Amino acid sequence: MVVYRNIQNTHRPTNSSLTLVIKVGTSSICDEKTHYPLLSNLSRIVETILHLKQLGHRVVLVTSAAVGTGLRRLNLPEKPKKLAAAQAIAAVGQGRLMSTYDDLFGQFNQPVAQLLLTKNDLAQRTQYLNAVNCLEELLDMGVVPIVNENDTISVSEIKFGDNDTLSAITAGMVKADYLFLMTDVDCLYTDNPRTNPAARPVMVCENIDALRQEIKVTAPGSSLGTGGMVTKLVAADLATAAGVTTIIARGSTPENILPIVSDSAFSSSIPKHTRFVAQPQPLIDRKWWILHGLHTAGTIYIQTDIAKLIAQGAAKQKSPTSLYAHSVSKVEGNFVEHQAVRLVVESTGTVAKGIVNYSAAEIMRIMKADESNIVDSLGYTDCDCIMDSDNMAISI
Incomplete structure (x- = not known):
């Protein structure tokens, strides 16, 4: 296993113009105790983005700190545990956070745009594509999109979980070359x-x-933030699967992004950081959306031999086999047709995720009848299989 090696041996995109997603956490832009904005850090982030744009790169900023900013505005000492109170504080803080960014970027006549997302916004394919098209249009206009989770309406079922995950989803949506996860340390240890x-x-x-298997990343994020190194590993996993090189770097020195993405990144003076190498054969857009855009509504347990066929198809870069009723051993959840579910083998775990053609109740009726003929089991048919291969995304 090769986990550690010299950074001079890595490769970078050859394009002169890159698409970058930069995620800054609460601890990088908001004081954990006083909740005052760290204006020096914010200014350096803005200046770094402007420099990158002058070099011809396209930049999306994913930002946290809505709750921290709201606490300062309301003179509250700490983030409340009550969901409605936290949502209200985020509503107060989000406007002031965007106002701060608009003021800083406005000093250089740089337009910005606000995008507030929840996972539910991307669950419908048309909404997902609309969000992608909006981001692309903003970048083509020279605008800096500023993305945050819509904390004022988010609940656990529709939350991305943290802005590390949101930044990875955003990087996949814009087909970024780099995702930068800016944190309070210079790299992963x-x-x-x-x-x-x-x-x-x-x-x-x-x-x-x-x-x-080699590291310990049990420490949580700051008292204001929601992440930590655990969430950054998850984000790196998501982003690299989409073909995005992912970097962990220190948030207080955002100017280090410049040498990392330039030719000088191969010199001995490269700032310390962690680089997660992008997968050479990334998921196509629709498969990426199925895996990471859709809410998982339930679980279908499948037989081991079917899982092997799925794995073999993934290894050979072929479409996986469609899923038929006789290959299903158990169903969990109360999902309906056209929702996304996990495909799981009990001995090995999740092997895929896909969109079902039938509800959980209908699948169980077919299983109870012990028949693979859907018409005989249900009296009608919309499709001859439980899940089409075109609607299945491999996660192994």
Whole structure:
């Protein structure tokens, strides 16, 4: 297993114009105790983005700190546990956060746009494509899109979970070359460097699953934020699967982004950071949307031999086999037709995710009748299989 190696051996896109997604966390732009904005950091982030744009790059900013900004405005000491109160504080803070960005970018006549998303906004294919088209149009106009989760209406069922995940989804939507996850350390370490002096920096990762076995990332994020290194690994996994090189770097020095994406990134003076290498054969847009845009409404347990066929199809870069009723061993959840479900083998875990042609109740009726003929089981048929191969995305 190769987890650590010298960064000079990595490759970067050859395009002169890159699409970059930069995610800044609450701890990078809002003081954890006073909740005052860290204007020096914010200014450096803005200046870095402007410099990148002068070099011809397209930049999307994913930002946190709506709750932190709202706490400052309302003179509250800490983030409340009550959901409605946190949503109300985010509603107060989001406007002031955007006002701060607009003021800073406005000093250089740089237009910005606000996009507030929930996972539910991307669940419908047309809405997902509308969001993609809006982002592309803004970038073509030279605008800097500023993306945040819509915390004022988000609940657990429709939340991305944290802005690390949101930034990875955004990077996949705009087909970014780089995703930068800016945090309070300069790179990923094998353990917490504050408590373990023997912790080693991880410079380059080509296999995230293998990396998880080598490191300890149990520490949560700040009291204002929702993330930590665990969520950054999840985000890197999502983004690299979409073909996006992902970087973990220090949020207080955003100017380090410039040498990382330039030719000087291959010199000995490259700032310390962690680079997750993009997958050479990324998921196509629709498969990416099925895996990461759709809410998972239930679970279908399948037989091991069918899972092997799915895995073989993935290994050979072919479409997976369609799923028929006789291959289903158990159904969980109360999903309906055209919702997304996991395909799971009990011994190995999730192997795929896809859109079903029948509801959970209908599938169980077919299973109870012990028949593969859907017409005989239900009296009608919309499709001859439970899930079409075109609507199935491999996750193994």
